[in-house]
Amino acid sequence: MSEAKLVKFKINGQEIEAPAGTMVIKAAHEAGIDVPHFCYHPGLTPDGNCRMCLVEASNARKPVASCVTPVAEGLEITTDSDTVKEAREGVLELMLLNHPLDCPICDKSGECMLQDNVYDHGPDNSRMTEPKMMKPTKDLGSTVALWGNRCIVCQRCTRFCEEVSGTGELAIIHRGDSSVVDVFPGYPLENDLSLNTVDICPVGALISKDFLYEARVWNMKDTPSICTGCSKGCNVEIQQERNQTRRIVPRHNPEVNDYWMCDEGREVFKPAVSEDRLLDYQLRTADGTIDTNPKNAASAIFNGLNQVSANHGTQAIAGIGSAFMSCEELYVFKLLFDGLQTPHLGAFSRPQREAKSFKQFEIPGDPNPNRLGVERILGREALEENLEKILSGIQNQSIRGALIFDDLLDWDLPAEWQSALSQLEFLAIFSLRDRTHLPQHSCLLPATTFGEKDGSMLNGEGRLQRLRIATQLPRTIRYEHEILQQMQQELGMRSKVVPPSALFKEMGKAVWPQLEISTIRELGDQGIQVESPTENPQRATVS
Amino acid sequence: MSAFQEITQAAREDERVEFSAEAKKKIEWIYTRYPNREAALLPVLRVAEKEFDGIGAAAIDCIAREMGLSPGYIYGVFTFYTHYKRAGEGKYVLQVCATLPCALRGCRDVVHHLEDKLGIKPGETTEDGKFTLKKVECLASCDTAPVVQINDDYHENLTLEDLDKLLESFE
Numbered sequence A: 001m002s003e004a005k006l007v008k009f010k011i012n013g014q015e016i017e018a019p020a021g022t023m024v025i026k027a028a029h030e031a032g033i034d035v036p037h038f039c040y041h042p043g044l045t046p047d048g049n050c051r052m053c054l055v056e057a058s059n060a061r062k063p064v065a066s067c068v069t070p071v072a073e074g075l076e077i078t079t080d081s082d083t084v085k086e087a088r089e090g091v092l093e094l095m096l097l098n099h100p101l102d103c104p105i106c107d108k109s110g111e112c113m114l115q116d117n118v119y120d121h122g123p124d125n126s127r128m129t130e131p132k133m134m135k136p137t138k139d140l141g142s143t144v145a146l147w148g149n150r151c152i153v154c155q156r157c158t159r160f161c162e163e164v165s166g167t168g169e170l171a172i173i174h175r176g177d178s179s180v181v182d183v184f185p186g187y188p189l190e191n192d193l194s195l196n197t198v199d200i201c202p203v204g205a206l207i208s209k210d211f212l213y214e215a216r217v218w219n220m221k222d223t224p225s226i227c228t229g230c231s232k233g234c235n236v237e238i239q240q241e242r243n244q245t246r247r248i249v250p251r252h253n254p255e256v257n258d259y260w261m262c263d264e265g266r267e268v269f270k271p272a273v274s275e276d277r278l279l280d281y282q283l284r285t286a287d288g289t290i291d292t293n294p295k296n297a298a299s300a301i302f303n304g305l306n307q308v309s310a311n312h313g314t315q316a317i318a319g320i321g322s323a324f325m326s327c328e329e330l331y332v333f334k335l336l337f338d339g340l341q342t343p344h345l346g347a348f349s350r351p352q353r354e355a356k357s358f359k360q361f362e363i364p365g366d367p368n369p370n371r372l373g374v375e376r377i378l379g380r381e382a383l384e385e386n387l388e389k390i391l392s393g394i395q396n397q398s399i400r401g402a403l404i405f406d407d408l409l410d411w412d413l414p415a416e417w418q419s420a421l422s423q424l425e426f427l428a429i430f431s432l433r434d435r436t437h438l439p440q441h442s443c444l445l446p447a448t449t450f451g452e453k454d455g456s457m458l459n460g461e462g463r464l465q466r467l468r469i470a471t472q473l474p475r476t477i478r479y480e481h482e483i484l485q486q487m488q489q490e491l492g493m494r495s496k497v498v499p500p501s502a503l504f505k506e507m508g509k510a511v512w513p514q515l516e517i518s519t520i521r522e523l524g525d526q527g528i529q530v531e532s533p534t535e536n537p538q539r540a541t542v543s
Numbered sequence B: 001m002s003a004f005q006e007i008t009q010a011a012r013e014d015e016r017v018e019f020s021a022e023a024k025k026k027i028e029w030i031y032t033r034y035p036n037r038e039a040a041l042l043p044v045l046r047v048a049e050k051e052f053d054g055i056g057a058a059a060i061d062c063i064a065r066e067m068g069l070s071p072g073y074i075y076g077v078f079t080f081y082t083h084y085k086r087a088g089e090g091k092y093v094l095q096v097c098a099t100l101p102c103a104l105r106g107c108r109d110v111v112h113h114l115e116d117k118l119g120i121k122p123g124e125t126t127e128d129g130k131f132t133l134k135k136v137e138c139l140a141s142c143d144t145a146p147v148v149q150i151n152d153d154y155h156e157n158l159t160l161e162d163l164d165k166l167l168e169s170f171e
């Protein structure tokens, strides 16, 4: 791609350079100069309809919309003159003519561009004495509801449906002050990206039905992390209040998900807050006594597995991880089972599904966030061949003890696995839910899940990205990697339990010799490409 | 597909309509006169208006399939304009211009007269399905105000007597 020519121009007297063709608003934002706006969104084509971004330009007599005005050599832009201020006030007064100002009960309150822009640039009163227009409040589909009165007709949502999802459900109907967003009767807003329209709606007109009245946004704390709903690894912000995740919203990463994420990804935190979540340890001995002290988990598992290998040899034990574990967890898991001297190492993954392709967004067919991590750390055979061998080993009783990870969100173990596992002499299982049908001698251990762990995952395109802790673990639960490390200690393989950042240091070059960074912090907020996407055969989506 | 979508799509299938061969030919010809399909939408809506005697959900669905546009987009364009005949409107659609010059020349009297005579308010249709009354914006015939457009014809410099005669002449 040839670089566009740089042009020199001025904003408020400040010299700025930007590639020819750049719109003034973008250049201003990049230079840290505030230009208020509504309809402009960097991920959509500019529309110039809301008039909020008016600025003065030396090549025009009247104020121009900076979102549709390209920069030009020698252009002089003014964003803070009296004319501009007056124009902004006028635009905002018109915008508030029919706006209900129901901020106290509006979900968008606190992150609403209309609130912010009126606060910063608006008039201090309204001359409107007529009754306000009333518009419908209704469902637009199964995920999104419309509060028509709040709509400022910026057309971000309709452009999203045209340009990004390509599904075209939303339209502005009627005209003038009757204009409002709607769907064509019988064609509701139903696409896998629908909730992005809620994120980009500058006001509270489009509302996520799932999040409605769940939290006041200013009470939530944001943590940058990644979605673990599939192999794409969309960059997200996890928003929690009082240690409970309330909402997940996309975070911009041009290399992965741009400004968007899918609707399903917004649900990945549900198992963490589910009422059925397993919170207690149940460490059962062969004679049926139950211990619930998490401190004893590592030795209980270790003794269980040891007993099996004493009775039947080390080859009689197996370890099954999952494609939902972080690279650090997988790494300790691998070392541990190497130490236990068994070749039976597998990993569960959710079955492939059809990839979905939208105009500007792909949802890959692999619903596992760290399948590639499993391939690199445990080996490709772990996901299929080894699993089959382990299953038949359990069925023919050559394998008698196992440690498995059952943390794949809503995915349940297939029936043949459930019955096979109940035949074992000893089973340790990290799970998100209570499990029945366990052998007498077993350890049922709560698994950790989305938003709770620190570490890294390798997405389907070979990009290593950072998971961060948004919510602290429920008090009763310990991290799996700690328990695995304690077991390593019992084997004499590790002197002390270390955090994931230290595991990353150990793991990094051992797994990716060409890795240029040594600490997890260096992954930053956008991750780094550790493998070339085209060399990666797994990239091909399953049809 | 969610339950929501299934129900609404099923409803839509029941009411499906299609363009006649003749209308299709006309539409093909319209396409040749515009740079792209979006641009041809207004004249195609005109064809549909005649074809289906007013445009409703089924007609928009049919146009969407014909033109490869989303029904939402067509719905947005269609509702922007007041001058297309909507499904369910009467045999005669009386569009009274209510913009300033007509207002100065007595269009309110015209509207009130029609309201009394037909027993309906603007936006309504008589029970026998014969007349629909609408107040519309400028019909671009200010020099002959007051103006009423009835179906495709303009009736200009109207007096209330003219109006009565006109109404009687309709079947």
Ligand code: SF4
Residues within 6 Å of the ligand: A150, A151, A152, A153, A154, A155, A156, A157, A158, A181, A200, A201, A202, A203, A205, A206
């Ligand atoms: S619903 Fe929101 S995004 Fe859509 S046009 Fe209205 S204000 Fe803009």
Ligand code: SF4
Residues within 6 Å of the ligand: A227, A228, A229, A230, A231, A232, A233, A234, A257, A261, A262, A263, A264, A265, A266, A362, A363, A364
């Ligand atoms: S595409 Fe995948 S990674 Fe992105 S939000 Fe959806 S489930 Fe999560």
